[in-house]
Amino acid sequence: MTRRLPIIHGVTEHDAGPYRMETLDLEFSNGERRRYERLHGRNRGAGPGAVVVVPMLDDETVLLVREYAAGVHRYELGLVKGRIDAGENAIEAADRELKEEAGYGARSLTVLRTLTLAPTYMSHQAHLVLARDLYPQRLVGDEPEELEVVPWKLDALHELILREDFSEGRSIAALFIAREWLRNGEPAPHPQVTADAAVASEAVAPAGPTP
Numbered sequence: 001m002t003r004r005l006p007i008i009h010g011v012t013e014h015d016a017g018p019y020r021m022e023t024l025d026l027e028f029s030n031g032e033r034r035r036y037e038r039l040h041g042r043n044r045g046a047g048p049g050a051v052v053v054v055p056m057l058d059d060e061t062v063l064l065v066r067e068y069a070a071g072v073h074r075y076e077l078g079l080v081k082g083r084i085d086a087g088e089n090a091i092e093a094a095d096r097e098l099k100e101e102a103g104y105g106a107r108s109l110t111v112l113r114t115l116t117l118a119p120t121y122m123s124h125q126a127h128l129v130l131a132r133d134l135y136p137q138r139l140v141g142d143e144p145e146e147l148e149v150v151p152w153k154l155d156a157l158h159e160l161i162l163r164e165d166f167s168e169g170r171s172i173a174a175l176f177i178a179r180e181w182l183r184n185g186e187p188a189p190h191p192q193v194t195a196d197a198a199v200a201s202e203a204v205a206p207a208g209p210t211p
Contacts, residue, residue, distance in 0.1 A: 004029045039122045049125040051094045052115065052170050053080040054178040055102060056132045057151055062175065063134075065101050066148040066165075077150060077163065078171040081126070090127035098131055100141030102149050106131035112181055115170055128174050130181065154179045 010025040016039065024036045055063040062079075069076040082097040084090060091109045099105050112128045152160055157175055160166050 094129035099139040103138040105137040107133035
């Protein structure tokens with residue numbers, strides 16, 4: 001069943017630390033009025049969300065990174081990820097983050113889809129990017145220490161997801177999505193994703209050395 005989106009009668013903004021909180025005055029299709037709250041990044045000039053990168057060393061091996069996670073105060077295995085800086089698109093951000101965190105560039109970068117964290121109250125989205133045809137290249141990032149790079153076989157994901165130090169939901173979802181995409185072939189992409197990726201790839205293509 002397709003429902004009409006609620007009408008937004010008003011929006012009030014509040015400070016919420018590093019975020020902006022909006023209170024929405026909504027009217028649903030049945031006439032019910034409610035107030036909902038949602039979070040945005042504070043910096044309006046920042047890039048649109050973040051990237052989660054699945055770097056394929058070969059057809060069966062993904063590269064993970066081990067990084068300190070302050071929220072749980074331990075070192076966590078996960079995928080390369082980071083925010084999209086102002087002036088970047090998802091492809092450019094993925095290429096940069098891969099070089100900063102894992103020490104590799106990629107000649108092939110494909111946006112598979114977007115992921116949300118908590119869409120009922122957060123606007124944040126992360127673009128899932130598959131990186132292939134890797135080559136060694138490192139950029140200096142903002143990490144306080146060099147991250148350990150851990151190769152992992154896609155056929156062993158059932159072991160990875162049971163590890164206590166691999167708990168980040170986006171990384172878990174991204175690996176299974178990428179594995180299915182690689183095994184079952186490329187689906188027909190969303191037209192907007194195709195257009196964005198095509199424009200971005202033109203900007204990134206010359207970055208790596210020729211084979």
